Amino acid sequence: MTAAHGPSAHDHAAHDHAAAHDHATRAASFQAGASNYAAVRPAYPQAAVDFLLGAVPHPHPSTPPRVLDLAAGTGKLTASLVTRDLDVVAIDPSAAMLAELAASLPDVETHRATAEAIPVVTASVDAVVVGQAWHWFDEPAASAEIARILRHGGTLGVVWNMRDTSRDWVARFGEILHRGDRLEPVADHVAPRLGAQYDDVEHESFPWADDIATASLRPLAASRSYLLTLPDDERETLLAAVDELVATHPDLAGRDRVALPYVAHAYRARRR
Ligand SMILES: C[S@@+](CC[C@H](N)C(=O)[O-])C[C@H]1O[C@@H](n2cnc3c(N)ncnc32)[C@H](O)[C@@H]1O
Numbered sequence: 479m480t481a482a483h484g485p486s487a488h489d490h491a492a493h494d495h496a497a498a499h500d501h502a503t504r505a506a507s508f509q510a511g512a513s514n515y516a517a518v519r520p521a522y523p524q525a526a527v528d529f530l531l532g533a534v535p536h537p538h539p540s541t542p543p544r545v546l547d548l549a550a551g552t553g554k555l556t557a558s559l560v561t562r563d564l565d566v567v568a569i570d571p572s573a574a575m576l577a578e579l580a581a582s583l584p585d586v587e588t589h590r591a592t593a594e595a596i597p598v599v600t601a602s603v604d605a606v607v608v609g610q611a612w613h614w615f616d617e618p619a620a621s622a623e624i625a626r627i628l629r630h631g632g633t634l635g636v637v638w639n640m641r642d643t644s645r646d647w648v649a650r651f652g653e654i655l656h657r658g659d660r661l662e663p664v665a666d667h668v669a670p671r672l673g674a675q676y677d678d679v680e681h682e683s684f685p686w687a688d689d690i691a692t693a694s695l696r697p698l699a700a701s702r703s704y705l706l707t708l709p710d711d712e713r714e715t716l717l718a719a720v721d722e723l724v725a726t727h728p729d730l731a732g733r734d735r736v737a738l739p740y741v742a743h744a745y746r747a748r749r750r
Contacts, residue, residue, distance in 0.1 A: 500661050500707075505614040507706040508551065512574035516552035516582070518690075518698045520639050522609060526684040526742040527558040530635030533748060534564075534605040537629065541565065543604035546627070548593050549611030553579035555637070556586055559607070567603075569596060593620035598627045607635045612670050625675035628749040635746040636670050642685065642739035647729045651695065654719045658712070659704050669745050676747040684744065687737040692730050696720050 508515060534543050542565045547556045550568035552575050559566045560583060567587045570576050576588050591597050593608075593615045606624050608615075624634055643649040669679045690698070699705060699720045705713050724730045 497661065501614075503707055504661065504703040506572070507703045509572045509574045511701050511706050512552060512572065512578045514697050515575070515701045516578040518694050518701055519552075519554055519610075520688045520738075520740060521554050522558055522637060522639065523684050523686040523742050524558065526637055526682075526744045527555070527607075529682050529684070529744045530607050530637060530746055531559075531562070531564075531605060531633075532746065533633050535629070535631045535633075537604065544602065545605045545607065546596075546598065546603050548596070548606050548608050548624070549614065550579055550588075551575045551609070551611070553583050553586070555607060555609035556583055560586060567598070569593075569598075594623055596623050596627055600626050601629045603627045603632060604629055605633045605635065607637070609637050610639060612636045612638075617671055618673070621670070621672045621676070625673060625749055630749055632749045633746055634670075634672070634676065634749065635744065637742055637744045639740045639742050642741050645729070645739060647723065647727045647736075648739060650723055650727065651699075651720065654716055654723065655699055655702055655704065657716060657719070661704075670747075672747055675750055677750060679745050679747045681743065681745050684742040685739070686742060687739045689735060690738050692724050692733050692736050695724055695730075 531545070534545065536543050542563045544565045544567065545559055547559060547566065547568045550556050550570045551572070553568065556566060556568050556579060567589070568576070568579055569589045569591050570579070571590060571592045573590060576590060579586065580588060589597050606628060628634065641648050641652055643652055669681060672679060696717055699717060700713070705716060708716070730736060
């Protein structure tokens with residue numbers, strides 16, 4: 479009788495390769511949904527942005543601190559930076575996402591690049607902020623590259639908007655969004671793991687709500703990387719489930735608008 483064998487090293491390697499491929503495909507998928515993303519994704523509460531920027535040094539009193547929005551996408555976080563006295567630069571690998579950003583924030587300097595190879599001079603930036611994107615990075619490479627471009631005493635701030643699933647309809651919405659997802663569920667609000675170049679990571683959470691049209695729950699679902707990378711028929715099945723939730727859940731049915739509750743989880747660390 480042969481003993482039952484667990485997965486072989488080859489199986490693991492094949493799985494790792496497939497997962498890495500899926501991850502890379504998902505990270506690149508925002509290119510296809512940029513205008514929808516700009517229209518329906520949430521911004522960030524000002525208090526969370528204050529926390530991210532709380533300790534930004536101001537080395538030259540005559541010029542504003544230089545702040546990099548990394549993985550800036552369509553500029554959801556950038557829009558909060560430009561209202562402050564900051565010299566803002568936005569970087570993202572997606573041309574389509576940056577085109578949306580340039581349309582709404584035409585004065586912001588932009589560059590197409592990734593977090594693992596940032597086209598910025600060493601020790602030239604006072605703060606780096608990352609909204610809803612740290613989980614797409616190669617974490618050791620990105621944290622080392624950010625440490626390279628930050629001045630000593632500069633800060634790295636990372637934020638995620640997480641839906642508050644204590645409301646039944648929000649939990650059900652989230653279940654649909656992840657239904658059948660083959661990638662490991664990403665625990666988006668796990669603290670970023672940074673290298674020895676940084677002080678300890680600080681964390682604060684900021685509950686808030688986005689007042690949205692119930693009709694925008696469908697495009698909000700469609701803006702997610704998982705749905706963007708699904709075959710059309712499978713995506714349509716999930717979107718039909720969102721439509722049914724909106725039509726039948728007592729908190730949504732017959733309503734034009736609803737408050738979608740979030741908790742913004744913000745992390746920051748100082749470059750030694
Ligand atoms: C969910 S969007 C977040 C955009 C924006 N920061 C926001 O808060 O709305 C994720 C962004 O990460 C970008 N991205 C994916 N992989 C990246 C990488 N390795 N380096 C930098 N940006 C990346 C995508 O192009 C996309 O614009």
